[in-house]
Amino acid sequence: MRAIQIxxxxxxxxxxxxxxxxxxxxxxxxxxxxxxxIFGLAPTPTLRKHVADLEASTTARFEASAKTGKVRRFxxxxxxxxxWSRVERIIARVEVGAHGGDIRFVPRLPSRRSNPGA
Numbered sequence: 123m124r125a126i127q128i129x130x131x132x133x134x135x136x137x138x139x140x141x142x143x144x145x146x147x148x149x150x151x152x153x154x155x156x157x158x159x160i161f162g163l164a165p166t167p168t169l170r171k172h173v174a175d176l177e178a179s180t181t182a183r184f185e186a187s188a189k190t191g192k193v194r195r196f197x198x199x200x201x202x203x204x205x206w207s208r209v210e211r212i213i214a215r216v217e218v219g220a221h222g223g224d225i226r227f228v229p230r231l232p233s234r235r236s237n238p239g240a
Contacts, residue, residue, distance in 0.1 A: 136159065137159045138160050139159075140162045149161075149207075163228060169201065169212070172212070172214065176197050179195075180193050180195045180218045180223070181218050181223060192217050194216070196215055198212065198214075199214070210229040211229065212229055
């Protein structure tokens with residue numbers, strides 16, 4: 123990474139991975155090395171609580187619809203595991219279709235000019 127950053131200083135590096143990569147050590151390494159990241163988050167009971175109402179209302183919207191396609195809604199909130207060095211902004215996607223519901227969580231990519239925990 124360092125060689126890329128030295129040879130191409132205007133290039134932004136984005137590390138992307140599934141929930142296996144979303145751990146405190148990797149996130150802290152990315153921040154310390156000026157590497158942007160986007161990882162999936164494994165759903166936990168705590169994360170699911172944040173979207174319980176949205177999941178119910180999204181399901182209700184799908185049931186009230188023609189039931190073709192999917193109903194997809196989003197929510198952002200702040201949360202953090204006890205093992206993380208700080209809280210993270212999380213984006214949740216709730217999707218309901220004919221085959222049921224699907225919820226995904228990702229830590230929001232921090233803006234370099236804002237407070238990432240806000």
